[in-house]
Amino acid sequence: MEVVTILHSAPPAALCLTSHMPKLRRVTERGDCMGRAPESDSKRDTDPSRIHLCSRVVIDFDPAAPFPELRQLVAAVRRSDWPAVAAFFAGVTDPDDHEYAVRLVADVPGSDAFLQAAAQREPGTLAQVLHAARLISVGWDIRSGARANRVSAEQFAGFHDHLRRAERILIDVTALEPGNSSAWVQRLKINRGLQLGQAEVRRRYDRLSRHVPHLYIGQAQVVQQFCQKWGGTDEKLHAFALECLRGAPGGSLAPISLLEAHLEIGMDWQNEANTVAYLRRPEVRTEIDEARARSVGHPDFRASGYRAITAHNNFALLYAKMGDLAAARPHFEFIGNHGGGFFWGYFGDEKIVFSALRSRALKA
Numbered sequence: 001m002e003v004v005t006i007l008h009s010a011p012p013a014a015l016c017l018t019s020h021m022p023k024l025r026r027v028t029e030r031g032d033c034m035g036r037a038p039e040s041d042s043k044r045d046t047d048p049s050r051i052h053l054c055s056r057v058v059i060d061f062d063p064a065a066p067f068p069e070l071r072q073l074v075a076a077v078r079r080s081d082w083p084a085v086a087a088f089f090a091g092v093t094d095p096d097d098h099e100y101a102v103r104l105v106a107d108v109p110g111s112d113a114f115l116q117a118a119a120q121r122e123p124g125t126l127a128q129v130l131h132a133a134r135l136i137s138v139g140w141d142i143r144s145g146a147r148a149n150r151v152s153a154e155q156f157a158g159f160h161d162h163l164r165r166a167e168r169i170l171i172d173v174t175a176l177e178p179g180n181s182s183a184w185v186q187r188l189k190i191n192r193g194l195q196l197g198q199a200e201v202r203r204r205y206d207r208l209s210r211h212v213p214h215l216y217i218g219q220a221q222v223v224q225q226f227c228q229k230w231g232g233t234d235e236k237l238h239a240f241a242l243e244c245l246r247g248a249p250g251g252s253l254a255p256i257s258l259l260e261a262h263l264e265i266g267m268d269w270q271n272e273a274n275t276v277a278y279l280r281r282p283e284v285r286t287e288i289d290e291a292r293a294r295s296v297g298h299p300d301f302r303a304s305g306y307r308a309i310t311a312h313n314n315f316a317l318l319y320a321k322m323g324d325l326a327a328a329r330p331h332f333e334f335i336g337n338h339g340g341g342f343f344w345g346y347f348g349d350e351k352i353v354f355s356a357l358r359s360r361a362l363k364a
Helices: 068-078 081-092 096-104 112-121 126-141 151-175 181-193 197-212 214-223 235-247 256-264 274-278 282-294 308-321 325-337 343-347 350-362
Strands: none
Touching: 068 081, 068 096, 081 096, 081 126, 081 181, 081 343, 096 181, 096 214, 112 256, 126 151, 126 181, 126 256, 151 181, 151 343, 181 214, 197 214, 197 235, 214 256, 235 256, 235 282, 235 308, 235 343, 256 308, 256 343, 274 282, 282 308, 308 325, 308 343, 308 350, 325 350, 343 350
């Protein structure tokens, strides 16, 4: 069987990023709108410090869109090409990148039978994790994003059944591989869906952190669990977010958890002006600036990481919403046309909100 090798490359966002934010300079790169060199070139620029401009004015929230190798991964799943899928994951060393790709695979419609068969057939734990992640994705789709009082008993039954099936798989995976970070992240998601509680989510996060400390996507699950809407408190959420912010080394994605916590704490679904007022509080602004300095603004920040675009999206949104368009601008310049994360949708249609705020920020 032919194995298709999927190459890894830097994300084609908006501008050339030099050593760190906010030192940005405009460049003109040869290549297509996804940052790939023309076919006549023998090599493609994969220097993670060089980020390319996509000239099309099309807002794209597809998490695979900025990365050619991730689009190839999705295509491999759609054609049920396990060797290509396994080859891709064999080349991923960063835990946040790994889980990002797991999530992509899990969200491919119609991949259920392929991933289940792979889990039954293939050695190792990768296929098990991908199959479990798909069960979780399907389970949340069954539940839908509606409020609990609008979800039927049948929906809840299907939702919980899928999560329990995934949990059984992942218990075995984490017993065999205690450091399997993507498996632990899925178990953090399950914790919320099965309402296993605050203490259990912290226990799972601590188990993850023993092996992979400061993992942003794991922290993001705890942030959601500690929100009031999932039984937490603002005080507990803020304390955890500060722990993430100040406990991680410079250049980490971990400080992004602080942004997400502040957005959840300050969000007023009935009156956006109250949300804006919260974000403009001096103490909140100071912490957001600190998060920026410790993450995307740090010399050690990995601009080529899959979640770099998500991080810059979060900063662009918060700075723009608090009215500091000049601070938002470099983040919009980095991400170009690529929206990321789910927080844009808190303020309306994500593409409309993104486009409107970006247009204003780029004129600042």
